[in-house]
Amino acid sequence: MSTKFHVVTIFPEMLETYLGFSILKRAIRNNIVSVEIHNLRDYSPNKHKTVDDSPFGGGAGMVMKPDPFFRIVEALWPEKEKRKIIMLSPRGRLFSQDSAMELSHEEKDIIFFCGRYEAIDQRVSDYLVDEEISIGDYILTGGELPALVIIDAVARLIPGVLGDFGSTEEESFSWGLLDYPHYTRPEHFQGMSVPGVLMSGNHREINRWRKKQAIKTTLEKRPELLERYVLTDKDRELLEEIKEDNNELDRGN
Ligand code: 4FV
Numbered sequence: 626m627s628t629k630f631h632v633v634t635i636f637p638e639m640l641e642t643y644l645g646f647s648i649l650k651r652a653i654r655n656n657i658v659s660v661e662i663h664n665l666r667d668y669s670p671n672k673h674k675t676v677d678d679s680p681f682g683g684g685a686g687m688v689m690k691p692d693p694f695f696r697i698v699e700a701l702w703p704e705k706e707k708r709k710i711i712m713l714s715p716r717g718r719l720f721s722q723d724s725a726m727e728l729s730h731e732e733k734d735i736i737f738f739c740g741r742y743e744a745i746d747q748r749v750s751d752y753l754v755d756e757e758i759s760i761g762d763y764i765l766t767g768g769e770l771p772a773l774v775i776i777d778a779v780a781r782l783i784p785g786v787l788g789d790f791g792s793t794e795e796e797s798f799s800w801g802l803l804d805y806p807h808y809t810r811p812e813h814f815q816g817m818s819v820p821g822v823l824m825s826g827n828h829r830e831i832n833r834w835r836k837k838q839a840i841k842t843t844l845e846k847r848p849e850l851l852e853r854y855v856l857t858d859k860d861r862e863l864l865e866e867i868k869e870d871n872n873e874l875d876r877g878n
Pocket of ligand 1: 743744758759761763764766768
């Protein structure tokens with residue numbers, strides 16, 4: 626059963642473009658995921674297809690009206706138990722790889738409400754929306770990019786989507802850590818060489834080096850991630866080695 630995404634937006638072309646390339650295009654063509662894009666204006670009650678109005682209480686900008694959202698849900702997804710409505714908003718729960726994994730197991734149709742203007746009338750959030758998600762603490766002009774970010778991050782976790790474009794299994798090897806360095810040909814480039822262990826063919830040593838690099842990079846760039854990461858005994862051994870290497874470096878300087 627393919628994962629069904631729906632996107633409610635007033636700029637459908639924005640999404641069609643991004644979904645027409647590479648991995649997502651192929652996943653949709655192979656019916657592993659489906660992404661239906663709905664133009665909210667088609668559910669506007671008035672002939673001018675307006676979807677926004679001025680804010681009660683005054684203030685700058687416009688607010689998206691509630692009725693088009695209620696009309697599209699009544700028309701397309703009347704059964705609450707079969708739908709999960711997600712509103713993209715800076716107020717939402719911060720999106721992460723964990724939430725991507727969660728959504729990749731979702732059986733219900735996943736419906737994204739993409740806001741534009743200042744905001745969407747609060748009654749939509751209060752009575753229709755199951756969850757608000759934010760992709761980060763910054764203000765965008767619309768919810769379309771966040772919807773695409775989430776569809777991209779979730780779809781690639783669905784078996785068969787990545788295919789030989791890479792595997793999430795390997796990814797889970799260093800789940801929760803930052804990625805290790807990657808190299809490809811040429812082996813020597815402008816005096817810069819690929820670490821010898823990667824040319825050794827010794828996969829136990831290669832995996833050990835990669836895990837050590839992942840822990841080292843995480844310690845340097847995102848130490849808070851390491852706090853949350855459950856270290857194995859081998860990982861603790863690697864972490865000790867890293868600290869010794871750093872001390873040697875400090876002593877060396
Ligand atoms: C946003 C975010 C975001 C707010 C008003 C769209 C904009 C405008 N959505 N994560 N950050 N949305 O900035 O999800 O309608």
